[in-house]
Amino acid sequence: MPRILGVDIPANKKLEYSLRYIYGIGPTRSKTILAETGIDPDMRAKDLDEEQINAIMGKIQELQFVVEGDLRRELTGNMKRLQAINCYRGLRHRRGLPVRGQRTKTNARTRKGKVKTQGSLRK
Amino acid sequence: MARSVKKGFFVDPSIEKKVKEAQASNDRKPIQTWSRRSTITPDFVGLNINVHNGKAFIPVHVTENMVGHKLGEFSQTRTFKAHGGGKK
Numbered sequence: 001m002p003r004i005l006g007v008d009i010p011a012n013k014k015l016e017y018s019l020r021y022i023y024g025i026g027p028t029r030s031k032t033i034l035a036e037t038g039i040d041p042d043m044r045a046k047d048l049d050e051e052q053i054n055a056i057m058g059k060i061q062e063l064q065f066v067v068e069g070d071l072r073r074e075l076t077g078n079m080k081r082l083q084a085i086n087c088y089r090g091l092r093h094r095r096g097l098p099v100r101g102q103r104t105k106t107n108a109r110t111r112k113g114k115v116k117t118q119g120s121l122r123k
Numbered sequence: 124m125a126r127s128v129k130k131g132f133f134v135d136p137s138i139e140k141k142v143k144e145a146q147a148s149n150d151r152k153p154i155q156t157w158s159r160r161s162t163i164t165p166d167f168v169g170l171n172i173n174v175h176n177g178k179a180f181i182p183v184h185v186t187e188n189m190v191g192h193k194l195g196e197f198s199q200t201r202t203f204k205a206h207g208g209g210k211k
Contacts, residue, residue, distance in 0.1 A: 081188055084188065085186065085188045085189050085192070085197075086197060087189070087192055087196040087197055088195075088196045088197075088199070089196070091199070118206065
């Protein structure tokens with residue numbers, strides 16, 4: 001299993017798909033990387049040689065894709081900033097509620113987590 | 124989101140004028156405003172602004188991080204009282 005960018009070990013799949021296992025690389029970026037390096041997208045990840053791996057890593061840097069740890073850090077940094085300045089979006093992050101104005105009367109389960117039934121608490 | 128760049132930031136003329144005056148005279152008295160829709164520009168940094176939330180004025184101290192946000196983002200319009208709880 002080849003390693004790209006340190007920790008990532010994309011599986012026994014076609015390159016076009018295995019590259020997407022890198023955090024920050026999806027379908028579009030995966031395709032651009034392969035097109036620009038001239039590597040066959042149908043090739044399996046295990047058949048990559050050293051040179052091609054380096055070419056891929058070089059391309060990611062060249063195109064300034066923020067991936068993996070850097071990307072995660074950037075995201076938490078943004079969240080911290082919003083929370084520190086006490087703005088509405090920061091508040092929503094703190095409460096674990098949807099940030100972009102979605103309804104919360106129903107749904108919003110991705111942010112709120114599993115349904116907790118409350119029942120009547122007064123007696 | 125996504126406002127045309129060519130238009131630039133929107134700041135209500137009324138508050139823009141007050142901010143300019145305050146910065147020029149180094150006046151730190153809070154500025155009262157109803158203009159929640161105004162973008163915070165770098166001119167605002169360091170000022171105290173009282174932003175109306177529909178009921179009262181909420182004091183906001185503008186810091187550098189807040190540039191680019193709107194004044195209204197810092198003055199909540201809703202209060203949430205917890206559900207249930209209470210005594211048995």
